[in-house]
Amino acid sequence: MSFLDKLCNxxxxxxxxxxxGLDSELSKLPTFLRERHGPYAVLEFNRAIIEVTADLVCxxxxxxxxxxMLGPVGLEILYRTRELIPKEIPIIGDAKRGDIENTAxxxxxxxxxxxxxxxxxxxxxxxxxxxxxxxxxLDKCTFLLxxxxxxxxxxxxxxxCDGRPFYQRLAEKACEWNxxxxxxxxxxxxxxxxxxxxxxxxxxxMPILVPGxxxxxxxxxxxxxxxxxxxxxxAIINVSRSVLFxxxxxxxxxxxxxxxxxLRDAINRWRV
Amino acid sequence: MSFLDKLCNxxxxxxxxxxxGLDSELSKLPTFLRERHGPYAVLEFNRAIIEVTADLVCxxxxxxxxxxMLGPVGLEILYRTRELIPKEIPIIGDAKRGDIENTAxxxxxxxxxxxxxxxxxxxxxxxxxxxxxxxxxLDKCTFLLxxxxxxxxxxxxxxxCDGRPFYQRLAEKACEWNxxxxxxxxxxxxxxxxxxxxxxxxxxxMPILVPGxxxxxxxxxxxxxxxxxxxxxxAIINVSRSVLFxxxxxxxxxxxxxxxxxLRDAINRWRV
Numbered sequence: 001m002s003f004l005d006k007l008c009n010x011x012x013x014x015x016x017x018x019x020x021g022l023d024s025e026l027s028k029l030p031t032f033l034r035e036r037h038g039p040y041a042v043l044e045f046n047r048a049i050i051e052v053t054a055d056l057v058c059x060x061x062x063x064x065x066x067x068x069m070l071g072p073v074g075l076e077i078l079y080r081t082r083e084l085i086p087k088e089i090p091i092i093g094d095a096k097r098g099d100i101e102n103t104a105x106x107x108x109x110x111x112x113x114x115x116x117x118x119x120x121x122x123x124x125x126x127x128x129x130x131x132x133x134x135x136x137x138l139d140k141c142t143f144l145l146x147x148x149x150x151x152x153x154x155x156x157x158x159x160x161c162d163g164r165p166f167y168q169r170l171a172e173k174a175c176e177w178n179x180x181x182x183x184x185x186x187x188x189x190x191x192x193x194x195x196x197x198x199x200x201x202x203x204x205x206m207p208i209l210v211p212g213x214x215x216x217x218x219x220x221x222x223x224x225x226x227x228x229x230x231x232x233x234x235a236i237i238n239v240s241r242s243v244l245f246x247x248x249x250x251x252x253x254x255x256x257x258x259x260x261x262x263l264r265d266a267i268n269r270w271r272v
Numbered sequence: 273m274s275f276l277d278k279l280c281n282x283x284x285x286x287x288x289x290x291x292x293g294l295d296s297e298l299s300k301l302p303t304f305l306r307e308r309h310g311p312y313a314v315l316e317f318n319r320a321i322i323e324v325t326a327d328l329v330c331x332x333x334x335x336x337x338x339x340x341m342l343g344p345v346g347l348e349i350l351y352r353t354r355e356l357i358p359k360e361i362p363i364i365g366d367a368k369r370g371d372i373e374n375t376a377x378x379x380x381x382x383x384x385x386x387x388x389x390x391x392x393x394x395x396x397x398x399x400x401x402x403x404x405x406x407x408x409x410l411d412k413c414t415f416l417l418x419x420x421x422x423x424x425x426x427x428x429x430x431x432x433c434d435g436r437p438f439y440q441r442l443a444e445k446a447c448e449w450n451x452x453x454x455x456x457x458x459x460x461x462x463x464x465x466x467x468x469x470x471x472x473x474x475x476x477x478m479p480i481l482v483p484g485x486x487x488x489x490x491x492x493x494x495x496x497x498x499x500x501x502x503x504x505x506x507a508i509i510n511v512s513r514s515v516l517f518x519x520x521x522x523x524x525x526x527x528x529x530x531x532x533x534x535l536r537d538a539i540n541r542w543r544v
Contacts, residue, residue, distance in 0.1 A: 025378060065371060065378035071351065071386050072344040079343065098395055099337060099368055100422040100483075106297060106337035114343050123370055125397040125417060127424020145397060150372040152399020159441060161431045166438070169431060211372075 021240030093117035149188025149212025214242030293512030421460025421484025486514030
């Protein structure tokens with residue numbers, strides 16, 4: 001099954017375009033979990049979060065940084081987290097890799113074959129041959145950074161290139177490289193105007209991954225309205241910290257569920 | 273000691289501006305090693321390469337992709353490889369990471385604190401706050417991608433931005449962000465003209481990391497001449513596959529040493 005089919009099935013089943021970012025940084029987890037499990041607190045935390053939210057999301061998205069910072073044990077935890085996620089929910093490996101073809105092939109193998117992510121994020125700065133090895137995986141999806149959610153996005157992504165902002169050039173290439181319908185784009189919730197432009201460029205069939213809601217204070221209403229396609233779909237609204245860390249107490253999972261429910265419902269209200 | 277001091281000390285001690293890229297992809301290693309050691313063939317291969325080349329290089333540069341593709345055991349091998357490298361030789365973690373500030377901080381911690389790399393490569397597409405957490409490590413060096421060695425580099429890095437190619441914008445920002453003298457830039461050997469321009473932009477005190485010699489067929493003579501500073505220094509010429517895989521037989525290490533010697537001498541001939 002293609003990533004898009006899997007994504008849409010999960011979204012319709014759960015009536016949700018909310019994606020939870022499993023950015024489970026050890027130092028931010030409830031103290032009692034860390035005292036009990038050491039680094040494996042990350043695994044137990046993910047287990048609890050997934051258990052209480054698997055009926056509320058269209059996808060999960062772990063960012064690899066928070067696993068890599070623990071060394072090899074963190075990668076073992078990432079691998080085991082992948083196994084905790086129900087088969088019908090897609091998982092997006094947020095890796096933002098990008099390297100020469102030979103090396104990109106090794107990254108694609110790590111992310112798609114070893115960790116078996118359904119989709120990944122890729123940094124397109126190095127151009128086509130850095131992206132191509134990912135695109136060979138026809139049933140997977142490769143989300144290219146187009147307009148990111150952080151303040152620094154303005155440094156380069158908004159530079160004018162022959163009259164058009166750089167991020168639009170990135171979006172145009174994403175379309176050009178989408179001959180096998182397995183490309184997506186990333187546009188931050190902090191840039192809703194740019195999201196509208198990107199949706200126009202990429203059309204109605206490409207998914208847009210939208211980080212930056214919550215801790216990064218993106219405007220959810222405008223982000224959702226400007227990112228969805230004509231059917232009110234294919235905008236994957238990612239929230240990480242404001243769901244994961246809704247509470248530091250024993251009730252952290254239930255607090256996360258409540259935060260996720262509110263966000264899912266808000267997204268549904270604004271996407272149609 | 274700062275990265276630049278450590279680098280220059282090693283370069284002068286070994287009379288070498290050659291960097292060996294430890295891109296030790298398991299499937300490309302001599303069969304006898306793989307049969308004997310399984311995935312740990314990568315560690316044994318690195319051990320042999322480092323032993324016979326440590327007096328010929330100014331640095332080593334493992335690309336993380338070839339370790340990540342093996343899963344957690346690959347990262348353990350990367351960690352142990354770091355310990356095989358003599359203390360006086362700097363090691364550059366070629367990771368090309370780039371993410372929002374909060375996440376970049378986790379990557380910086382992984383690369384500088386867990387793996388204890390002396391320097392790393394970073395993809396600057398996401399702008400200042402994605403780079404800043406790396407720059408807080410004053411004795412380390414952060415090499416920003418400016419003009420990469422691959423064919424796809426032309427897709428975005430050569431786009432004209434208000435009259436100047438995008439890669440020049442990247443080089444200008446690298447200078448602007450170099451207030452603590454711990455920034456470097458990456459310019460591929462396949463783009464010697466661009467290297468000359470970048471050297472002009474960044475001045476004589478910034479190191480340029482130059483991949484793309486060897487398997488990628490960059491022109492060594494022009495790459496060296498155009499990347500070094502006025503003193504014929506601070507161009508780190510990286511070679512990976514054509515040294516590592518010079519032979520597939522039991523003599524692979526000696527063959528690698530010979531290839532490294534020839535390259536070191538050629539670089540020295542052309543850098544002055």
